Amino acid sequence: MCGIVGYIGKREAYPVIIKGLRRLEYRGYDSAGVAVIGKGEGLNVYKCKGKVADLEKHTQGKDITGTVGIGHTRWATHGEPNDINAHPHYSQTKDIVLIHNGIIENYAAIKENLIKRGHTFESQTDTEVLVHLIEEVKQRDGLKLGHAVLAALKQVVGAYAIAVIDKNKPDEMIAAKKGSPLVIGVGDDEYFVASDASPIVEYTKNVVYLEDEQVAIIKRHEQLKIRNLKDKEITPSVQEIEMELEAIEKGGYEHFMLKEIYEQPRSIKDSMRGRLRTDLGVVQLGGIVDYEAKFLKAKRIIFIACGTSWHAGLVGEYLFEEYARIPVEVEYASEFRYRNPVIYEDDIVIAISQSGETADTLAAIELAKSKGATIIGVCNVVGSSIARATHAGSYTHAGPEIGVASTKAFTAQVTVLTLMALHIAYKKGTIPENRYRQLLFELEAIPQKVERVLTLNNTIKKIADIYKDATNFLYLGRGYSFPVALEGALKLKEISYIHAEGYPAAEMKHGPIALIDEEMPVVVIATKGANYEKVVSNIQEVKARKGKIIAVVTEGDKEVTKMADFVMEIPDTDESMVPLLSVIPLQLLSYHIAVMRGCNVDQPRNLAKSVTVE
Numbered sequence: 001m002c003g004i005v006g007y008i009g010k011r012e013a014y015p016v017i018i019k020g021l022r023r024l025e026y027r028g029y030d031s032a033g034v035a036v037i038g039k040g041e042g043l044n045v046y047k048c049k050g051k052v053a054d055l056e057k058h059t060q061g062k063d064i065t066g067t068v069g070i071g072h073t074r075w076a077t078h079g080e081p082n083d084i085n086a087h088p089h090y091s092q093t094k095d096i097v098l099i100h101n102g103i104i105e106n107y108a109a110i111k112e113n114l115i116k117r118g119h120t121f122e123s124q125t126d127t128e129v130l131v132h133l134i135e136e137v138k139q140r141d142g143l144k145l146g147h148a149v150l151a152a153l154k155q156v157v158g159a160y161a162i163a164v165i166d167k168n169k170p171d172e173m174i175a176a177k178k179g180s181p182l183v184i185g186v187g188d189d190e191y192f193v194a195s196d197a198s199p200i201v202e203y204t205k206n207v208v209y210l211e212d213e214q215v216a217i218i219k220r221h222e223q224l225k226i227r228n229l230k231d232k233e234i235t236p237s238v239q240e241i242e243m244e245l246e247a248i249e250k251g252g253y254e255h256f257m258l259k260e261i262y263e264q265p266r267s268i269k270d271s272m273r274g275r276l277r278t279d280l281g282v283v284q285l286g287g288i289v290d291y292e293a294k295f296l297k298a299k300r301i302i303f304i305a306c307g308t309s310w311h312a313g314l315v316g317e318y319l320f321e322e323y324a325r326i327p328v329e330v331e332y333a334s335e336f337r338y339r340n341p342v343i344y345e346d347d348i349v350i351a352i353s354q355s356g357e358t359a360d361t362l363a364a365i366e367l368a369k370s371k372g373a374t375i376i377g378v379c380n381v382v383g384s385s386i387a388r389a390t391h392a393g394s395y396t397h398a399g400p401e402i403g404v405a406s407t408k409a410f411t412a413q414v415t416v417l418t419l420m421a422l423h424i425a426y427k428k429g430t431i432p433e434n435r436y437r438q439l440l441f442e443l444e445a446i447p448q449k450v451e452r453v454l455t456l457n458n459t460i461k462k463i464a465d466i467y468k469d470a471t472n473f474l475y476l477g478r479g480y481s482f483p484v485a486l487e488g489a490l491k492l493k494e495i496s497y498i499h500a501e502g503y504p505a506a507e508m509k510h511g512p513i514a515l516i517d518e519e520m521p522v523v524v525i526a527t528k529g530a531n532y533e534k535v536v537s538n539i540q541e542v543k544a545r546k547g548k549i550i551a552v553v554t555e556g557d558k559e560v561t562k563m564a565d566f567v568m569e570i571p572d573t574d575e576s577m578v579p580l581l582s583v584i585p586l587q588l589l590s591y592h593i594a595v596m597r598g599c600n601v602d603q604p605r606n607l608a609k610s611v612t613v614e
Helices: 013-027 052-059 107-116 126-141 145-153 256-262 264-272 286-297 307-324 359-370 385-389 408-428 433-454 457-467 481-496 505-510 532-543 559-563 575-596
Strands: 003-008 031-037 043-049 068-074 096-104 158-166 172-178 183-186 191-194 206-209 214-219 225-228 238-240 301-305 328-332 348-353 374-379 392-395 472-477 499-504 521-525 548-554 566-570
Touching: 003 013, 003 096, 003 158, 003 172, 013 031, 013 052, 013 068, 013 191, 031 052, 031 096, 043 052, 068 096, 068 158, 068 172, 096 126, 107 126, 126 145, 126 158, 145 158, 145 172, 145 214, 145 225, 172 191, 191 214, 256 264, 256 575, 264 408, 264 433, 286 348, 286 374, 286 392, 286 408, 301 307, 301 359, 307 328, 307 348, 307 408, 307 481, 307 575, 348 359, 348 408, 359 374, 359 385, 374 385, 374 408, 385 392, 392 408, 408 433, 408 575, 433 566, 433 575, 457 548, 457 566, 457 575, 472 481, 472 505, 472 532, 481 499, 481 521, 481 575, 499 505, 505 532, 521 532, 521 575, 532 548, 532 559, 548 559, 548 575, 566 575
Parallel strands: 301 328, 301 348, 348 374, 374 392, 472 499, 472 521, 521 548, 548 566
Antiparallel strands: 003 068, 003 191, 031 043, 031 068, 096 158, 158 172, 172 214, 183 191, 183 206, 206 238, 214 225
8 A cells, every 4th residue: 555755866856756656556546746855945745636647747847856855656544535635744844744654543642642732734644643743753852853753653553654854854864664565775875765676676676675663764875774663773684676677567568467467377487486396296395395394283274365365365275175185264364363363383374465565464474473373475575574474485476566456466376375285285195196296297287278368368358348338247166266256256346346246156046146137247167177067057047047157168168158158268277276277367358348448457446456554
């Protein structure tokens, strides 16, 4: 949620900030703003409701010169999206400005106290309260800006990533984080601050990932200094990022989402690279090697995740239970953390997150750790909070995912979970040698089969044109295909705003069948497998009520093809790997329907990519 960019150095700050905000706009896009300390009139702040493009128009003809500045693109929490609530926010004297990602939970009490001290507020945001508090502490205690930020944050309850500048200190910027990501790029006599590395990679590969409750004092021509909230100095750990600039550009595609759908053959292959060794007949997962014994003794695995990652966890449940014979529970992290769950010390908790910054998942991790469980992470972003909070884990290597609706993240997560389940099953001896090797070879063939599925694009586009004006969709699947039904429905409603629900096919007659009529498109994953005949019966039930069937079938299918209004064929594969193929046509169907409806595919309304607030 919310994108933060800051710059201090020898360049003009505004172009760096605006370009960075465009790259972070997937994190929030209901308003945007920038503040630059110039040589002329001092601190200039420009902000407006709308997207970064609206901010660019708003700043035309205005003084945007200066070599230190901060910028923000917002996903609203406190206060509706408008010009006033947009960041940056001023302090009482308008000397200090601040941008913020997160939620200050006790802002109301702080605000009430500040009002008694004579402060007046313009916005409805918690952020404005924080910048007023920083100035209050600075003036009251005679502190320098960095120590004032540190002192103010000690009074704060909640999550934050912030960047602060003071017009009276044009050679200084302060950054701090707790529970929300913040990266500092270290260049040649210049520094960059951002919510993730995408605005930084063009200028430097050297970064420092701030840890929770750390405050960075960034000064022109000086070494970076970091202190924690106990005022202890921390030695910065500079790391080299592997991200390439090309990975965060559209590369000729109309939308990032389409690009990322088409990247899946490569992202799946990259997630297997060095891990799937069919030549040796083994899976090598270095990230969890030290915790294999824990897996082998585990009486239960708990997946914690949100959204698309939760659907990947459901596939993981089927995989681990079928092959490794370990009982599995799949939990919404947002619910798990607010219960009093029963967690044992021999439990394995697998946390799944594309960004590695999902707030509810992070909180659930801390809860599970406090109970003594072993925490394994599956995430896509190196150095992310979840990667650092877990005991061990495996990166998905999907590459940057800019489209808000996850596509390649899902298949990369399922790929890693498949590898993990097969590896543990083999170590436990719960899978026969010949079956194990068969599955390894089948998994190796998946990227090429995904490429074949992508050739359906034009066919799927024609189907989308027929159903683009539908008001409801139903998605059905059994077994491994049930999570895919959920994921297909989520993709459609995320980006096209059509109401869609995913159900186990057998559950249709326990309620949803009442919705079916000649206006209801029903998407059914009806691939070859143990449940095929059952799914055929479910299709017949829909047809008897004049429902329209769009079926995902195995190549060469005859029976469902005769009954369905439209079919999308995928190559034959093992039933446990069907999700890696069957989800692709559903992603394309959602994409084309959304485009035809005139929706902003990459930036759907009310959503943001990385959910870093509760």
